[in-house]
Amino acid sequence: MIRKINIFKSADWLTISLYVILIIIGWVNIYAAVYDEKHASIIDFSQKYGKQLIWIFAAFVIAFAIFLLDSNFFSFFTWPIYIVMLIFLVSVLLFGKETNGQRAWFEIGTFKLQPSEFMKFATNLALAKYLSSYNFKIHNIKSLSIIGLIIFIPCILILLQNDTGSALVYLAFVFLLYREGLTPYVLFFALLTIILFISAMLVDKFIILQILLYAAPIVFFLLYPRFKTLGIGVAIFLLSFLVAFGINFILSFQYSLYYVFFAALFLTTITIIIIAQKKRIAYASVIMLFLFSAVSFTFTVDYIFNNVMEKHQQDRINELLGIKSNLLTTGYNVNQSKIAIGSGGFNGKGFLQGTQTKYNFVPEQSTDFIFCTVGEEQGFVGSMVVMVLFSTLFLRLIFISERQRSNFSRIYGYGVVSLLFLHFIVNIGMTIGLAPVIGIPLPFFSYGGSSLWSFTILLFIFLRLDSHRFEKLA
């Protein structure tokens, strides 16, 4: 008994308060989003807000139950949990109910459960467990492979469910890995990949090639300021270009200038790498390899876009980048969402006064587009309150993570922040037209039992671990 009291005392009540406040605001907005005078009672269980109320109480029970468990339970049972969740993912593929082309749900009566939601905390536990293992070093092939397996096995299973959004969530672990020592180049490369992808979609690839060709020697010179070496590099390129051009000339200009440049670049890269190995100028190889991969990547963007992505994904990217827009079909959701938020103004239209969200102009308003209701009815003020609450929660969780004495707890904490943060930026980014439409929920806000419970479990395991920090002292 005494031990329990200690735990609750040492629990991080600020985080719990933020959690409860977000859930309450979320529920109020679900109520507003589906409000209908005929079902005005808040405990009408035929309505979404009535059901959500049940999920919320269940979530509180789950949270409480987690606090009753021993703090070593999660560390000890990590692998069984992870395996069981994987089994769930496999079985939903085999026995699940297909809705909207996704095979992501278990249906027991009217009750629906989405195993992929629960996979998130299990994966996080597994990562924390593995990364905190004794003598762990991140930069070797074996650890990277195991990390890759931990993340990508659930990822692939979820992709097989045809739920791309939920699979993308696992990219969040990059933040965790970065914190745990993964080279910052990963973040840098991730950013660069996105920039290259977008520019390849928007700008002619030839122009990107030109820009990269100019950028490479400049970067090289900044890192290794010797004119002679730079001169040799440029000379090699010009020579390669002449060779490539000459070949094309013999082939009576069968290939466009773009391919000539590309071939020249290929020749240059090989030559420079060979020379750089001898002269031991590491930068040169890296830069050339990077340059060559970047150009190759822009070259493949078209292929990926046209052959790998599905039609609705292409549409969403086209809409986001403003390449092709149709406000009545592909761009309808986001446009209506922006209208709803934009019409909120500074103070909002007031509780239950939102015309856009209630009028069913915004689709999926109680789940993926719940932020619209906040924007419309509570205006800029309400939106800012939500923004501040979430940001505070994230920063607080970082703070708590950093105060952990066990590596397992800290790593797990970063996993929590990473997952919540990714959901947050993708979901809100989508409603305000900064991210493509990816159907993932806003933590604690969106309607749905599975996601609410999974986020609750995710968060409260960490809070339980955190409350344990005093136990050890005692």
Add this chain to the structure above:
Amino acid sequence: MINQYSNRKYIIGGIIIVFSLIFTFRIFYLQIVDTSYKYSADNNSQRRITKYPARGIIYDRNGKILVFNEAAFDIMVIPQQTKHFDTLDLCKTLEISYEEFITQYKKAISYSTYRPSVIVSQISSKTYAILQEKMFKFPGFFVQGRTLRKYPNPIASHILGYVGEVNQNIITQNSYYKQGDYIGISGIEKTYEQLLRGQKGVSIYMVDVHNRIMGSFGEGKFDTATVVGTNIKCTIDADLQQYGELLMQHKKGSIVAIEPSTGEVLMLISSPSYDPSMLVGRIRSKNYVELLKDSLKPLFNRAIMASYPPGSTFKLIMALIGQHEGVLNTNTRYPCAQGYPPLGGHPKCHSHASPLNLIEAIGHSCNSYFSYVFKSVIENKKYRNTYKAFEAWRQIALSFCVGKKTESDIANELSGNIPSIKYYDKVFGEKRWRASTIISLGIGQAEMGITPLQSANVVSIIANKGWYYVPHIVKEIGNNLNDTTLNRFKIKQYTMITDTSIYKNVITGMSDAVLTGTASRLKINGIDFCAKTGTAQNPHGRDHSVFVAFAPTNNPKIAIAVLVENAGFGATWAGPIASLIIEKYINKKVIRVDLEKYIIETNLIGN
């Protein structure tokens, strides 16, 4: 325990803060800076209801109403706003079949899911009353007030025309019209559409969650007011029109009467006609198809679209042209041997004294005489050759608006025809025809065709001795004295023959026709009038009975042309009808009740 990477917490924290700031700016931009989304939202949550003004009322020349409006209701739907509803209940209330409803509903969806479309048009006030009680059960549906045309008397359908729904063609051509709007399709409704329709207005209402109207938006500041359609007073005399239609019942043909001093059309009849209320409301399309299929072509406005050979009435113009060209005067005499002697008695003529002078020839409508006149006009030495003379003849005839549109305000007017040199060159070969080849033109037969309106206008010109106002059917437009629409009907138009003494001779001949000639049985007590009978040869059947007249001889008040198809001699059918109408118009009372009864009861269509 100090972790070697613990500084990276700042980077991660920084990323979170940067993203939060980007989102904050973006939301600030959407909600505070950019106002365009607010307008879009207004569009979403406001209901814009189009208000249709009542169409202008049309009066006759004496202020009698010819057409007015009654309220009707259209049931509209905004598909996006519908929820589950009892379709069968709605169908039952609206008195339409389920299939019909589904078809209309699908049509509405394909037009637009968020803009209103008509589901059922023009329901009755009774249906509306029942529906109104149940309206709450059908979210997304609402009632749009409309007005429908209503006719106190079933007359003048060809003059008034009818109103119908706009088609896609009109919508693309004129942005004023939207799906479901109405437009004048023929008659005055068409010609004066812009004035009669008024201006649609839009009221903007706030709608709540349940799509109920909560009041006007911005206190009606943004509403556009409707402008009621302008009333029009037309030149028709309703009583005369009604009387004429009565006389023309069971007969095919046309009557046009014009007031010579103003060019105002007093009556315009095309028979058989139809009840104008047949083409109103939901029964319109059904009735329209039936009228279209009718072998007697009731929709065809013979008065302005049918071109008949003018027959002997054209002799009036021949008499005028002959004098004008200097080849004919009152002392000119020509023989008649029950036909035109030079061509072996063709064209034929009836038996009368011979030879005749001009006045007598008009009075007795001598075919031989006017064949001589035509020959002398075409072979006039004044011109270098026959063809020059022919062209001169044609131009003068055209200046009387025969074979040429009068440019009246009656919609869909056709021009009729006077053959040209080119035409005859084609038929007979270039310069291989002469006066004798085309001699029947002189007596208004052959390829010549003119409309009843043109005939009436010719009589009006003779009554006026050389000038006319463009015939028109609208007298006044609204109360606006500055309206310039009708100014063109106040300009005197002159023919190429302006010498009044030329006309006087013709008038004397026409007067003789009534006093002693072909129309002598049609005298009216107390009215001196001038007339000319005619029989238009009809290659397709029995000749048409033609009669033109104006009355009284001094100070003419009415010029009239009557044509009864397949009825034989002009004096037999067209004459009595014209005579009765003149009596009715001038004396306001018809005392020849036996003749009247005989005409009314005679069926000349057969069956």
